[in-house]
Each structure stands twice: as C-alpha cells, then as structure tokens.
Amino acid sequence: MTDPRSIAVIGAGFSGTILVAHLLRSSQGPLRIHLINRSGRLARGVAYGTRSSRHVLNVPAGRMSAFAEDESDFLRFAQQRDPSITGGSFVPRRLYGDYLEHILLSAQSGSARGTVLSHLADEAVAIDVDGDRPRIRLVHGNPLAVDHVVLASGNYAPSAPRLADNAFRNDPRFVGDPWKPLAINGIRVDRPVAIIGTGLTMVDVALELAGRGHTGGMIAISRRGLLPQPHRRGTAPPACDQLPLDLVACAPTAANYLRAVRQHVARLQREGVDWREVIASLRPVTPSLWRALPDAERARFLRHLRSYWDIHRHRMAPALWESLQSLLQGGDLRIVAGRLTSIVTTPEGLTVSYRGRHQDAVTTIPVAAVVNCSGPEGDVRRLRDPLIGDLLRRGLATCDAAGLGLRVDENYRLLSSNGSASSVLSLTGPLLKGAFWEATAVPELRVHAARLAGRLAGVLERVES
Numbered sequence: 001m002t003d004p005r006s007i008a009v010i011g012a013g014f015s016g017t018i019l020v021a022h023l024l025r026s027s028q029g030p031l032r033i034h035l036i037n038r039s040g041r042l043a044r045g046v047a048y049g050t051r052s053s054r055h056v057l058n059v060p061a062g063r064m065s066a067f068a069e070d071e072s073d074f075l076r077f078a079q080q081r082d083p084s085i086t087g088g089s090f091v092p093r094r095l096y097g098d099y100l101e102h103i104l105l106s107a108q109s110g111s112a113r114g115t116v117l118s119h120l121a122d123e124a125v126a127i128d129v130d131g132d133r134p135r136i137r138l139v140h141g142n143p144l145a146v147d148h149v150v151l152a153s154g155n156y157a158p159s160a161p162r163l164a165d166n167a168f169r170n171d172p173r174f175v176g177d178p179w180k181p182l183a184i185n186g187i188r189v190d191r192p193v194a195i196i197g198t199g200l201t202m203v204d205v206a207l208e209l210a211g212r213g214h215t216g217g218m219i220a221i222s223r224r225g226l227l228p229q230p231h232r233r234g235t236a237p238p239a240c241d242q243l244p245l246d247l248v249a250c251a252p253t254a255a256n257y258l259r260a261v262r263q264h265v266a267r268l269q270r271e272g273v274d275w276r277e278v279i280a281s282l283r284p285v286t287p288s289l290w291r292a293l294p295d296a297e298r299a300r301f302l303r304h305l306r307s308y309w310d311i312h313r314h315r316m317a318p319a320l321w322e323s324l325q326s327l328l329q330g331g332d333l334r335i336v337a338g339r340l341t342s343i344v345t346t347p348e349g350l351t352v353s354y355r356g357r358h359q360d361a362v363t364t365i366p367v368a369a370v371v372n373c374s375g376p377e378g379d380v381r382r383l384r385d386p387l388i389g390d391l392l393r394r395g396l397a398t399c400d401a402a403g404l405g406l407r408v409d410e411n412y413r414l415l416s417s418n419g420s421a422s423s424v425l426s427l428t429g430p431l432l433k434g435a436f437w438e439a440t441a442v443p444e445l446r447v448h449a450a451r452l453a454g455r456l457a458g459v460l461e462r463v464e465s
C-alpha cells in the first residue's frame, strides 16, 4: 500500500474553497486534501467573513455563482433563504460566506470513498522544496509534506501610509486593518473620523459608522477623491456585444487603450448602450490586452489610469450609492482630493494633515480616529507576509515588474527566479493579477480556480506502479 496522493491548499477564502470543492467533486479517491487557513474560519476570507448586514456584495446575486457553468447557483441558494431575492439584488456578503460553506460541505459529503478533507487552523510561513514533496512550515503545527501545494492566500491587509513620523501606527486610534472583526468598534461617535481612501472599503466603513449613529462627521481623503460608480438600477439596457475594434488592433499602449474605449463608449451611448455594458464586454479580452502591454505601459496605466479604471469596473450597489449621497448632502461625510502629509498622535486623539490636490496649503484637522481604507496592499514586494517573503527570497516565486502578483505559466504553476515552472507549487486568487489583471472578483476567480482544479486532477491521479 502506498500513501494516498495529497495536496495542501493555503487559504480558505473564495479561491481556496472553490478549488477544494472542485477537487472533492472530481476525485475518484484516494486523495488527502489539507485546507489551511490562519483564521480558522472556513469559506469566508476577507470579503465574506463580515458579520455586518450593511456590508453587501458589489456584484448582483445573479452574477455571483461560484460556477461559471451554472450562473444561477448562488441565486437559487439565496432564494431558499429569502424568496424575494432576484438576480439583480445586492445581498449581504455574509450570505455569500454561508453559500461558500454550503458548497464545501456538500462537496465533502458527496466525495468519493478515500477522498479526505482535513482543515488546519494554522498559518503557513514557508515551503521547503528539496525533493519532489514540498514541506509546509506552519506556525503551530508540525511541518506538512504533501505532493502539491496551492497558494490561495488572497487579499492582504492595507499597508499603513508611509509618512515622515510613523509613530501613529502604534496608536490604537489608528485602525490599520478595517476588515479585522470589531476593528471600528471603539470609535467615538461624537467626534470626527478621518478615512484614508475613497473606494469601496471607505463606503463600507462610512455607512457602517453612520448606521451606528456616528454624529461627529467623517472626512475621506484620497489622491484624486474619486468615488466608485454605482451599478444601474432597474432593467438591463441592451448588452454590448461588439468589441471596440480599435482596441484590439491598436499598438498596446495605455493611451491607445484609453482612447479606443472612450470612443467606443461614446459611439454606443448614442445607440442607447450603457457605458457599464461596454466595460463588462471588455472582461473576456482584458487578460490578452494586459499581456500585450509592455512593462513601461503597464506602469503608465497603473500610475495614471488605474484609479479611473477601478471606479468604473468595481462599482457599488445602487442602494449604497444613494445612502452615500445622503451622507454627502447632509454634510456627514466629506470627500477630499489630496495627499496625506502627517498623522500625529495627541492625548485627545490624532491630528491629520493633508495638502489638497493642486494646492500648496496644508490643512490640519483633529480627529478621534483614522481608519485605513486604502484597499488591499497591491504590491507583493511591500507585503510583510512571512510566506510570500520566504518564497520570493528563496526564488521559489517571482513577481511581475509592477509587483501586482506572482508570476505563473499558463497552467498556474509558479515561476521560479530561474524562469522554470514548478511541478509542485501552483497559484490561484488575486495574486494572479500580474498575469491576468482581471483576478479580483468572483466572475474571474471562479474560472481561475476551476481551470487549476482541472489541471490538478490530472497531476494528482495516482500513478500505479
């Protein structure tokens, strides 16, 4: 008798959970799957671990199926809980966490004899790849040797702003990671709060504070002061099924892409097509457009266009938009375009200084707390994560020129510093961003997880001797 083949998946958020569900469904056994997650909570991750009902999905229920081949899977699950939910509803993210847990448990109970899933509540800090069996070093448990390791470690907490004096980082009134449970619980409701960032996390935090009766006022600061756009309410207008030909044919530069998309949007708007449909129609070609961009053009896109892309591509539910507008109109929330210059701790609170965009003068305001809503850290070189740091240091993984993610081949195998594709380490989840650009939301991540699972099913098949 030989030992069963084994695989470890590091990270049990959306990507790790769906990958494991595919493996459980396809395995003919014997196979041992270890799902490792530092928080101990399965099938949640950063996005779906929230317990607040004010935190809703930013994609309508009808488009959140975990399986591309069954677009209504999530909708059916959600309607069993609440029949009033429709494909256009924006439901609480915690319901989506329940859905992921349900998928995992049903895949587990329906798996073939000899296919075993075990869950480790632990943190992976390093992977040794000396022979043909990688060994994962864990913070608490003994090292784990398996046949294959998949990194599905997802989104990382935002980095604190780098200012001349960084003492504020140790002040409890600086909320460095707003996604931590209870992160904003201690904030006084009657004093102003500063929020760093004006994206979707700011929207979550501002509405959560407002819902808890915050009366002290909020100010949200980002370089450009741009707000994510809302999804459309009501029935869908004509879908866009024509790609901008100029976009596919033009020389791959950030400026050419921008021009082609703008012209296309303007042309189709005259025919009644909403710009959102044009952005949606780009999804299938985005990875190839991204791959065609030389590094310098990618850098140009990230510097000048990324924030505009993000607010049009990653939108908020219409109801959140309306609530946000009433906070803005009522003066409870102010959005400022500017650069943060300092955060200073004082006995009474913190003082925040910023220089308004295109202005010389610095404005200083006293606040009770500062909440860092600058979004997931987007540069792997700046992560303070032991596992990623170890993989990069030892050349087992490498990152793209912009540091958006880890480099992989077309089969999701990690590329080492000598350019070779690992036979024992694979990647899925948002760290695929460097390779595909579109690796943030469920509609793309489910495809990456399914494709990787398909490849692994072959790799893990027992080779009978």
Ligand SMILES: Cc1cc2nc3c(=O)[nH]c(=O)nc-3n(C[C@H](O)[C@H](O)[C@H](O)COP(=O)(O)OP(=O)(O)OC[C@H]3O[C@@H](n4cnc5c(N)ncnc54)[C@H](O)[C@@H]3O)c2cc1C
Residues within 6 Å of the ligand: 010, 011, 012, 013, 014, 015, 016, 017, 036, 037, 038, 039, 044, 045, 046, 047, 048, 056, 057, 058, 059, 122, 123, 124, 125, 152, 153, 154, 155, 156, 179, 201, 376, 387, 428, 429, 430, 440, 441, 442, 443, 445
């Ligand atoms: C707040 C928020 C809201 C979002 N809302 C939506 C939405 O409504 N719709 C949508 O389509 N997309 C949304 N997204 C995008 C999101 O990226 C994906 O939907 C998806 O949740 C990503 O899942 P993941 O499993 O790849 O990563 P994550 O959810 O980040 O999960 C990774 C898990 O791995 C664990 N982990 C990491 N490193 C280790 C280690 N070394 N050892 C052990 N465990 C480790 C982490 O603790 C975490 O639990 C949202 C993202 C965020 C941050």
